[in-house]
Amino acid sequence: MLLEVRDLHVEFRTRDGIANAVNGVSYTVDEGETLAVLGESGSGKSVTAQAIMGILDIPPGKITGGEILFQGTDLLKLKEDGRRKIRGAKMAMIFQDALSSLNPVLSVGAQIGELFTVHKGMSRKDAKAKAVELMDRVRIPAAKERVGQYPHQFSGGMRQRIMIAMALALEPDLIIADEPTTALDVTVQAQVMELLAELQRELRMGLILITHDLGVVADVADKIAVMYAGRIVETAPVHEIYKAPAHPYTKGLLESIPRLDQKGQELYAIKGLPPNLMHIPPGCAFNPRCPMAQDVCRADVPPLFEVSPTRRSACYFWKETLDG
Amino acid sequence: MPEPEPPEPYSSGGGRVPDDGGAIAATGAGGAMDLATSEGTTLEKTPGGPEGTGPAGRPRSLWSDAWRDLRRNPIFIISGLVIVFLVIISIWPSLIASGNPLSCDLAKAQEGSQPGHPFGFNGQGCDVYTRTVYGARTSVTVGVCATVGVALLGSVLGGLAGFFGGVWDAILSRITDVFFAIPVVLGGLVLLSVVTSSTVWPVIGFMVLLGWPQLSRIARGSVITAKQNDYVQAARALGASNSRMMLRHILPNAIAPVIVVATIALGTYISLEATLSYLGVGLKPPTVSWGIDISSASQYIRNAPHMLLWPAGALAITVLAFIMLGDAVRDALDPKLR
Numbered sequence: 001m002l003l004e005v006r007d008l009h010v011e012f013r014t015r016d017g018i019a020n021a022v023n024g025v026s027y028t029v030d031e032g033e034t035l036a037v038l039g040e041s042g043s044g045k046s047v048t049a050q051a052i053m054g055i056l057d058i059p060p061g062k063i064t065g066g067e068i069l070f071q072g073t074d075l076l077k078l079k080e081d082g083r084r085k086i087r088g089a090k091m092a093m094i095f096q097d098a099l100s101s102l103n104p105v106l107s108v109g110a111q112i113g114e115l116f117t118v119h120k121g122m123s124r125k126d127a128k129a130k131a132v133e134l135m136d137r138v139r140i141p142a143a144k145e146r147v148g149q150y151p152h153q154f155s156g157g158m159r160q161r162i163m164i165a166m167a168l169a170l171e172p173d174l175i176i177a178d179e180p181t182t183a184l185d186v187t188v189q190a191q192v193m194e195l196l197a198e199l200q201r202e203l204r205m206g207l208i209l210i211t212h213d214l215g216v217v218a219d220v221a222d223k224i225a226v227m228y229a230g231r232i233v234e235t236a237p238v239h240e241i242y243k244a245p246a247h248p249y250t251k252g253l254l255e256s257i258p259r260l261d262q263k264g265q266e267l268y269a270i271k272g273l274p275p276n277l278m279h280i281p282p283g284c285a286f287n288p289r290c291p292m293a294q295d296v297c298r299a300d301v302p303p304l305f306e307v308s309p310t311r312r313s314a315c316y317f318w319k320e321t322l323d324g
Numbered sequence: 325m326p327e328p329e330p331p332e333p334y335s336s337g338g339g340r341v342p343d344d345g346g347a348i349a350a351t352g353a354g355g356a357m358d359l360a361t362s363e364g365t366t367l368e369k370t371p372g373g374p375e376g377t378g379p380a381g382r383p384r385s386l387w388s389d390a391w392r393d394l395r396r397n398p399i400f401i402i403s404g405l406v407i408v409f410l411v412i413i414s415i416w417p418s419l420i421a422s423g424n425p426l427s428c429d430l431a432k433a434q435e436g437s438q439p440g441h442p443f444g445f446n447g448q449g450c451d452v453y454t455r456t457v458y459g460a461r462t463s464v465t466v467g468v469c470a471t472v473g474v475a476l477l478g479s480v481l482g483g484l485a486g487f488f489g490g491v492w493d494a495i496l497s498r499i500t501d502v503f504f505a506i507p508v509v510l511g512g513l514v515l516l517s518v519v520t521s522s523t524v525w526p527v528i529g530f531m532v533l534l535g536w537p538q539l540s541r542i543a544r545g546s547v548i549t550a551k552q553n554d555y556v557q558a559a560r561a562l563g564a565s566n567s568r569m570m571l572r573h574i575l576p577n578a579i580a581p582v583i584v585v586a587t588i589a590l591g592t593y594i595s596l597e598a599t600l601s602y603l604g605v606g607l608k609p610p611t612v613s614w615g616i617d618i619s620s621a622s623q624y625i626r627n628a629p630h631m632l633l634w635p636a637g638a639l640a641i642t643v644l645a646f647i648m649l650g651d652a653v654r655d656a657l658d659p660k661l662r
Contacts, residue, residue, distance in 0.1 A: 053561050055557055055560050055561050084563050084564075084565060085563065087560070087561055087562060088561070088562035088563030088564075092561065092562060093558070093561040093562075095554055095557070095558055095561075097554060100553060100554040100555065101554040101555050101557075101558040102555055102558070103553075103555040103559070103572075103573050103576075103577070104577070105576045106572070106576070114562075114564075114572070115562055115563075118563065118564065118568065119563060163558075166562060167562075
């Protein structure tokens, strides 16, 4: 197992109180496997990723429980120095907005090359040659001519390719992509996702793809974890979840995708708003918005029920959801 | 570069794609290339060739780019020339003024322009031209030393407070508040009136003491802004250490406001020296300074305005030159304006 997150809890201490951003998340990623983490804003998907990377802002954030096993070692027990050596070399992250994630005053070649000078102690010249090679690899045309240019001289898709090049530079074992295509337009999204999936296959990396775009997920992911209010509500292999969701929230998400055969009809929307993380409703966090909610949902937090050996759902009525 | 195959610059990029059959991949890459091609061609027009034939060959770094911008900026050229000229005459005033600023002839007091003495004489019968030239040395020394001191002290303290935050930040912010509460002129009157030395150092020391909080606050603010940028987080996610993040990712992005404010402040320090000297607590004779000359000439402004106008004009031009320089440097250091 490449990565195993076990019962992770993260909270943020703010002036108004404690926000429980992650409340017992567990998932696993194997080598060469793609896990898509799906959820609305504030569902805890990015915070989990930041906790794995070790770039959570502490304070205000605080990891209050759980384990993050990466290649067998618990990252949460490592000192900052040890974690820094893993970041970039063994796990890397791709951020949502490539323009703001690239330093505007350094040329892209210098930024890619920095990884080699820092982690591998290469000379600047060798690092630059490596940067050109990587830019070539993520299919940036005329890489040799463009290596000295600055981030603002590239288009959005090209910038995201540069971010991918930086993340792949040291051939890490795990890549976390935090909404890598959200800031791009639709055609470029497809190209970037295609590239990312291809490189991932080639290098046999584990990939955690954080997104709220179900369309992106369908093509590239092996399995899906759906998050709501800091908990995983459903995990399943990707095609099974599209065929028949086992949690009302997943079902709601799938029904709110616009479809060609529904042209002219009103688009389905899940009623209500995601809960305030400082006051998560008792019982199942989704119960105030759930069409199937019963008394039991308001009283007890549902555990993850085994739907099939590869599938879990945190709903007391998963059977009914699956059939209906 | 040794590769002799410039006619098809994109061959290497396309050639690496293994699956030519994949229609999506092919169109995808093609679309991306179109984008890049249009960018690439506009870009290639400027250099004129692939490998640094022209001086504008390829962008190397922020600073070399900034320098290239500055060289084309008339405001920078004019203010730069004025400043170079000021620096030269403050090092070698005898190059353009042969007289002695301290040898005066009372018989010629307040006389106007005459051959050999284009600016006339002051109230003590000293040559105004010579004194104006010699006064540049004091002004430039005070301005440069005070600015360097303020910039170093202010940006180091402010930068560290901004980066680490927490208790140190709180303590430093309260200290700067205290300093901001001291009125400069009043503080100068109190602190400098007890100083008997006639060198420039007490005045410089006073300016550093009262000036650093301003720069420390700016440095702190811009470090906090730069620290929150996604690319600092991204650098951290790729394994950069604290010192590397500070020096390579935060400092270059936070330093521009400090440089700009410092350059502009340089002008104000020069005029502050004049103000303090005018009030009689700054420099003292026999030091030659524009402030002292403006002060002593102000009593005669109705009878002999030339005694006031020349040193005051020199002061105004110097201050303006430094402020314009600061402005030009700010524009050049902002990569988004390029």
